[in-house]
Amino acid sequence: MVVAILALQGAFIEHEQTLHNMGIETIQIRKKTDLDTPFDGLILPGGESTVMGKLLKELDLFDIIKNKIEDGLPVFGTCAGLILLASHIVDDNTVHFGTLPATVVRNAYGRQLGSFYTEGNVEGLGQIPMKFIRAPYVKSVDDHTKVLSIVDEKIVAIQYKNQLGVAFHPELTDNHQIHQYFIDIINQYTVA
Ligand code: GLN
Numbered sequence: 001m002v003v004a005i006l007a008l009q010g011a012f013i014e015h016e017q018t019l020h021n022m023g024i025e026t027i028q029i030r031k032k033t034d035l036d037t038p039f040d041g042l043i044l045p046g047g048e049s050t051v052m053g054k055l056l057k058e059l060d061l062f063d064i065i066k067n068k069i070e071d072g073l074p075v076f077g078t079c080a081g082l083i084l085l086a087s088h089i090v091d092d093n094t095v096h097f098g099t100l101p102a103t104v105v106r107n108a109y110g111r112q113l114g115s116f117y118t119e120g121n122v123e124g125l126g127q128i129p130m131k132f133i134r135a136p137y138v139k140s141v142d143d144h145t146k147v148l149s150i151v152d153e154k155i156v157a158i159q160y161k162n163q164l165g166v167a168f169h170p171e172l173t174d175n176h177q178i179h180q181y182f183i184d185i186i187n188q189y190t191v192a
Contacts, residue, residue: 001024001025001040001041001183001186001187001190002024002025002026002027002037002038002039002040003019003024003025003026003027003039003040003041003042003043003183003186004026004027004028004029004034004035004037004039004041004042004043005019005026005027005028005029005042005043005045006029006042006043006044006045006052006056006061006065006081007028007029007030007045008029008030008047008051008052008055008056008059009047009048009051009052009055010045010046010047010048010052010080011045011046011047011078011169011171011172012028012043012045012047014045014169014171014172015043015045015078015171015179016028017171018170018171018176018179019179021176022176022179022180022183024183027039029042029061029065030059031059031061032059032060032061032064035061035064035065040074040186040190041073041074041075041076041182041183041185041186042065042068042069042073042074042075042076043075043076043077043078043081043182044075044076044077044078044080044081044082044084044085045078045079045080045081045171046078046079046080046081046133046169046171047079047080048080049080049081049083049084049096049106050094052080052084052096053084053094053096056084056096062097065097066097066099069085069097069099069162069163070099072161072162072189073162073189074162074163074164074182074185074186074189074190075099075162075163075164076163076164076165076166076179076182076185077100077163077164077165077166078165078166078168078169078170078171079133079134079135079136079166079167079168079169080136081165082100082104082136082138082165082166082167083096083104083106083136084096084097085097085098085099085100085102085163085165086098086100086102086103086104086136086138086165087099087100087101087102087103088102088103088104089103089104089105089106090103090104090105090106090108090139092106099163100145100158100160100163100165101141101142101144101145101160102138102140102141102142102145102158102160102165103138103139103140103141104136104137104138104139104167105136105137105138105139106136107134107135107136108136108137115131115132115133115134115135116131116132117129117130117131117132118130118132118151120149120150120151120156120168121149122148122149122157122177122178122181123146123147123148123149124148124181125177125178125181128170128173128175128177128178129173129174129175130151130156130168130169130170130173131168131169131172131173132156132167132168132169133169133172135156135167135168136167137154137155137156137167138154138155138156138158138165138167139155141155141158141160144160144161145158145159145160146158146159146160148166149166154167155167156168157178159185161189162185162189164178164181164182164185166178
C-alpha cells in the first residue's frame with residue numbers, strides 16, 4: 001500500500017512520519033507528474049486551506065485530484081484538509097473540492113483562539129488525544145455523512161464513504177488510531 005500526501009504547505013511531514021512509524025509507504029504530491037505514481041489513498045494535511053486551494057489550481061493538481069476522489073480514491077483531510085473537502089464553508093462562497101457533504105466553520109472552534117489539546121471519543125476507537133490548531137468545526141452534515149466524534153458539542157470527525165475528515169491534528173500526537181482507521185478505509189475501498 002502506498003499513501004500519497006499533499007505536500008504543498010502545512011503539516012505534511014508529520015503525516016509522513018506517522019505513516020512510516022506504522023510501516024506504510026508514502027509519496028509526496030508537489031506537482032502534476034507526482035500523480036503519475038500509483039497510490040491507494042491521499043492525505044490532505046492541515047495548514048492554510050486558502051493557500052492550498054490556490055496552489056492546487058496553480059499547479060494543475062485540482063481537477064485530477066477532485067476526479068480521483070469522486071471516483072472513490074480514499075482521502076483523509078485533517079483541519080485545513082477537511083475544509084478543502086467540505087461542500088460548504090460558512091460565510092464564504094469558496095468551495096474547494098466540495099466532495100464531502102458537510103458545512104464547516106473556519107477558525108471558529110469553541111473555546112479555541114489559538115490552539116488547544118483535549119481528549120475526545122471517536123466512534124469505534126474510544127478516547128483519543130486531539131490537538132486543535134485554529135481549527136474548523138463541522139456545523140452540519142447531510143444524512144449520508146457519518147458523524148464520528150463530537151467534542152464540546154461540536155462535530156470534529158466525519159466520514160462520507162471514501163472520505164474521512166477531522167478538525168484536529170492526529171499526526172501531532174503519538175496516537176495512530178485515526179490513521180489506522182483511514183488505512184482500514186483504504187483496504188475496504190481498494191479493489192483487490
Ligand atoms: N485555519 C486554517 C484554515 O482555515 C486551518 C488550520 C489548520 O489546518 N491547523 O485553513
